[in-house]
Amino acid sequence: MKNKLPASIDETLALLGGADYIADRAIATVVFLALKMGRPLFLEGEAGVGKTEIAKVLAEGLGKRLIRLQCYEGLDISSAVYEWNYSRQMIAIRMAEAEGTKTSELEEHIYDEAFLIKRPLLQALEGDGPVLLIDELDRTDEAFEAYLLELLSEYQVSIPELGTVKAKQPPVVIITSNRTREVHDALKRRCLYHWVGYPSAARELEIVMARQPGVSERLAREVVAFVQALRQSDLFKHPGVAETLDWISALHELDALSLDPKTVNDTLGVLLKYQDDIAKMEGSEAKRMLDQIKSELAALG
């Protein structure tokens, strides 16, 4: 299945929506422009707001292959771009020795593409422009960022032994960062930037209903209102959309039809991941918050 690139923002919105990604217009605009202008898209935001998901959904919606590069400290060329298959090369050298091949031929032979192990970034330059997800770029170091500069502006990689590999059709590049360190301006400058924030209550409800179709609307409303209230409170780490979805599926598994203080207390660990935050919310505070949102929801009807 191969889909054409969306021709307008509305089509982009529909494309994302088709894969159950309920985006706001701001995200749709940025995605549309990134596709249209062929620019990398740099997404920053708190953990669990759906940054990585955009790449997955885009790949699915466009019918393209998704290539993912998870960044980590010490990520180097041999695990991100390419590596030579040393054991095969050694065997080839031994064989050549046995056959008596000339050295010059041998060198050409063992640096053939057949001996090349392609890693994500090189894979992304092949084929018909797959979706390349460079996930959590802030986890790697500045040296790797600098390496990306050439790749992202020219869509090419130089391999000293082989020459330059250039993409026939550039990949759709999505870069995400959790901001555990500032990414250098030079890299950001080459990208379209978007800060992915927490969704509004209405949109979060839509997301929950799209992703967890089985749950009752009443439960979904209460869960969303509770999570939204948590994000207003003074916590070390606010729950993201991913946590909302986890929570609602947990509640669904427990056959809860509505929120009550005991269930909230028992399942708070799904939403909050820091002990201090849990200690702060447990017991009376959760009950107070729950009562408040219930009365608000009742007032709305």
Add this chain to the structure above:
Amino acid sequence: MSEATGKLAENIMHFARVLRQAGVPVGPGTVLDALDAVSAETLRNRDDFYWTLHCVMVKSHAHSILFDQAFHVFWRKPKMLEQLMQMFFQQVAMSGNQEKAKQAGYRRLANAMFDQAHQSSMREVDTGAIEVEARYTASQREVLRAKDFEQMSAGEEAAARQAIAKMRLNRLELPTRRFQTSKGRGVIDMRATLAASMRSGGAVIDLKYKKPCRREPPLVVLLDISGSMASYSRMLLHFLHALMNERDRVQVFVFGTRLTNITRQLARRDVDEALASVSSAVEDWSGGTRIGACLAEFNLKWSRRVLGQNAHVLLMSDGLERDDDGVLELEMARLKRSTRRLVWLNPLLRYDGFEAKASGVRKIMAHVDEFRPVHNLASLDELASALAGSGKAAHNRQYQPQKWLRQKA
């Protein structure tokens, strides 16, 4: 291109200038990108236009607010433009007169950081600086080294600042996960081995090695600028400026009643310029202290952004906390958990009779890896070499917090 588009291009260019004036870095390349984006776009409504410009022109979350304000002012009321332009020209004219601006900045700095009396005496000393240095004997240097910052005269302070600028810091390097070629033993580097082997004809395979690169860990400094620290904090700022010149990945925050990140301001090369821009960025010089609240703000907003990759933290404070609730203890514990090494620098600790009366002192002490007095040049020198220490425990037993707490118990 139609007439209307031409007008739009011009307006976008003007808008970029507005943003630049407001402090959002927007270069000509970005303007071209914006034009490209706008023409690629099927402009349907104002919101689309907003987000189109936003994703091209804003490269940092912090600039979103500036962009938002500028956008609404610029694109809503066409007549505002003229007024705004007039404002820019005034600003441009003002900044054009560099000499004057510098003086003004300097005076602000002087008012904020030094009292008037010091300022006048400092000038006199400055003119004779060369003479002073020529007569500088070893013993005088010794005296200066041991003298408390608080008791220094203006002249001595100037000399101390020069000494700080000349200070050389030892390097502490930790192994990273990246590799470099190694002459001796290490891990076998297959790529280099094969390349070398091919160069020599492929007959012999000579093993090549690689070893992990070593690099300085990031350093985060939290400097207390409250009234009780006033005489030390200005010296420490000079020290931090020297430190930033020596090392990369240093982040500096100052706090009194609120927390301010002054890394960008302090990164200017000239020390006076750097301190001038720091003083205009910080609003709570020599006020009260809310250590707990400021640490809470740091932990919440910054710790996840700057404490990655084995960062070391220097906390420079006298630990005299006003608000006495559980916040300080809680936040110190959290800070300790998220850093590799936490060093507390406290000028008051030089007094042997210094008692842990202030509850804040005891609470901080319980959560640091190491503490040091910083009150004179000698102790700063010592600190500079301590920063290159093993990073595991205090070298010198006298700086171990557990021992200190036991003594004072």
